[in-house]
Amino acid sequence: MENIKYENLPMGKVVGIDLGTTNSCVAVMEGGKPTVIANAEGFRTTPSVVAYTKNQDQLVGQIAKRQAVMNPENTFYSAKRFVGRRVDEVNEESKDVSYSVEKSGSSVKLKCPILDKQFSPEEVSSQVLRKLADDAGKYLGEKVTQAVITVPAYFNDSQRQATKDAGKIAGLEVLRIVNEPTAAALAYGLDKENEKILVFDLGGGTFDVSVIEAGDGVTEVLSTSGDTHLGGDDFDRCIVDHLASTFKSNEGIDLRQDKQALQRLTEAAEKAKIELSNATQSEINLPFITATPEGPKHLDLNLTRAKFEELAASLIDRCKTPVERAISDAKISTSEIDEVVMVGGSSRIPAVLDLVKTIIGKEPNQTVNPDEVVAVGAAIQGGVLAGEVKDILLLDVTPLSLGVETLGGVMTKMINRNTTVPTKKSETYSTAVDGQTNVEIHVLQGEREMASDNKSLGTFRLDGIPSAPRGVPQIEVTFDIDANGILSVTAKDKGSGKEQSISITGASTLSDNEVEKMVKDAESNASVDKEKREKIDLKNQAETLVYQTEKQLGELGDKVDAAVKSKVEEKSNALKEATSKEDYESMKKLLEELQQELYAVGSSVYQQPGNQPPSPGSAGGPEKNDSNDKGSDDVIDADFTETKD
Structure with a gap:
């Protein structure tokens, strides 16, 4: 494993982070342009999910989300809805998650049974921020220590301070907290001249509307409004409630009382909601959702877009007042709005688009990527603060x-x-x-x-x-x-x-003491987490190489010299045994030795009469397996030219 040395590098880049309820995104200025950075798994957004396994390993992002159904009580999502809030403010939200939300004084704590520990929502958010910063650091080749982080425009003072605390726990200096719709307008309005833009930002857990004037490098917020209790999670919940009540009336069982079933319902609801933005119906099929003495029970239901819009009617109606208030506070009429920019995943819901069109009287602009535009705007502001971007002024409210x-x-x-x-x-x-x-x-x-x-x-x-x-x-x-x-x-x-x-x-x-303690905990765990990750990567490489070795020997058959083949099989079996015993020192040594033996296999095959030697610079063994390899047998296709003497 290569260890990057950061000490002598100049001051790092300032990244822009959209810390979302459902998904998060990181971007940076490169060559005067904002670039969205893909995570280690290759995706441009990262689920805001943190989990702890029975081995007490920490998982963040897609890998944490994938195991949520099997580990609902130790998988934390939508933590943003609890950040900077008191227990008496989150009674409703705490009923909608599969983990336990507990009281510590008047503060909110998230219970992790597998570690017998409580986390603050800020700690959970900090783990997501840490992953984004680490992935950005790998991309940039330098440690990321400074960031601009976005928050919903309607976040109050406590929630803003808590977001800064999350950044600090993650080891980041938060140079600026920027309102999400303002960041979106900054990204969209960069090349605009004197336009009034209404940003409609319906994310996973919050809803914001801002009226912004952009032109001549100045992005000025005229007004902002919103609802911090309205977002995609609420649309998911209305589908969950419909599925659960339908199942209860048919089977007499309330699936909401079963945390594993609730997690499956939540994931199915989110999938159906997304499908219904493009299709008129979605098939929800959840086999073995629960069981009774008579046997297993299955949930199979067809949800139409019309039914979804009926279920979500009150939520869609709640989007109306903040839009009207923002326009009124900006002291302009709807006819003066030049563009409506839609931000956040739930802004794709057709009924939401129709509502905006009805209020404003024009088609919403859907040319921006609603999942990435906020991070892009944050990166631009980061560039301004770092002195990379000139002649841009952001006036927020x-x-x-x-x-x-x-x-x-x-x-x-x-x-x-x-x-x-x-x-x-x-x-x-x-x-x-x-x-x-x-x-x-x-x-x-x-x-x-x-x-x-x-x-x-x-x-x-x-x-x-x-x-x-x-x-x-x-x-x-x-x-x-x-x-x-x-x-x-x-x-x-x-x-x-x-x-x-x-x-x-x-x-x-x-408190400052709590933040400092969490910073130290995060720092001490960082080396442990890194060591665990390196071991997992090493094990994956070993398993992949053993698989490729067996496959290669099988395909070559008698073409391989018996003595060479015996040596390779011996090393391959030894590596397989070391892997099963999780003997990492032996694994590392045997991995290199087996690689060398495979080169010998290639040489022995080509030395046989009638075989052409490989062209200079070609590899004689399997390609290098990186840490993102999923253990598949994908190979790189090469073009060969037939040569004749």
Whole structure:
């Protein structure tokens, strides 16, 4: 195994990562153009799935998704729906996954029975980020340490901070958090001149709408709206509920109570949803879905597009309000929108496309790849921050209003939604009672009038206010939002000069100590995981070489000298035995020795009368097997030219 040395390399590339609910994608600027990087398995998107096996091996991506049905309680997906949120905010979402969502204080933890351990959603997300960064590093030939990561535009402060924490746990310096629809518009509007673009982003777990003006290298967000509880997972769930209720009425068994059956239903629902974007019906056939004393039970059902649209009618209807609100907040009419860009896998649903066409009055633009455009935009922003890309300016906004709780439990807004970030705003408040020597600042985010109806971001206390009649002290509260949309708040008593500040780390986010511990855990496990991966690769190479050896000897038959053949068989059997015993040192040694013996086989065959020697530079043995080999007997076809003396 070749170990790449990173120490003496210059500062690495800044990658753009779309950390999705269902799938994730990574891109980078190369030669002035964004390039989507394929993962180690050769795919341009990676399932946002992490699993732990009975051997306590960690799996990430496609390989984790493939084994989910057999290992539902230790396979974690849709973690993005839990990131930066409290337990009381995820009651519904926790019912829709096959793993256990538990409470730790007010924080969300995901239970992993096989390790007897709990993970934070940020840790699970960090493993996906780590894989994307590692795959990008292999492609670029240098370690990736810096990234721009995208989040739904409607993510609140806690969710944004939690996403930054996930990046840190993965060993990444997150240079910027960018809103997903803004990144999409940046990618789409790069060569546009003064266009107003509506980005409709319906992903796996979230829904965002942004109205953006693009032109002359400036991408300016005019407004944003959305729903962080609406996405492809919800469309899958309405199919799952239909399948489960149909089966229950026919067989009297609720498949939702069986985690393995629920996982199979979920996968079948996602497949049917995708098929129904191109076909008018989908056949759902799940044999042996459960069993009773009478024998096995099968699920076989035909789902039409019309039935799916009926089941999903309320979800499709929920897409309407954010679109109308975004247009209204941008203070434009639908006729002023030049393009509608569709982003996210669920934006392909025909009923969703029809809804957008009805509201806007024009055909949505489907020329961009909805699975990749967000990562491409993030890579462009990464290029801007790295100084590779010039003359591009991104002006994003804060999605929700920010304020403080004032007398009577009222939310007093200090920064209104759709304010361009970064921004800073100060307001002066006073005391509510005579002789009050401290004030408690309760920081809120949302659009409701009463404090209790909004998202609480945190509280802090300013002490040391000189005793005075109510209304006399002057307390200046300053809200400062950075370019990531992350808030810090300062309160200062103008009389005494006393000051207190808070960087928002609400109950739903991790403390600095927790993040640091997770970073160390990830670093210590990285070498163990790498060692395990190398052993798996070595075993795959050994098994493939043994198979190719047996196949080659069988095909050549008597053409191989008996003594040479005996030697090869001896080495092949020894390698087979070492592989079965998982003796990796012997495996490595025997792998090289068998390779040499196979070269001897090639030479002995060509030395026989009537056989042409191989042309210079041709290989005498089987081709090199890389780490992505699935153990198939694929060979490379070569063109041969007949030569005559």
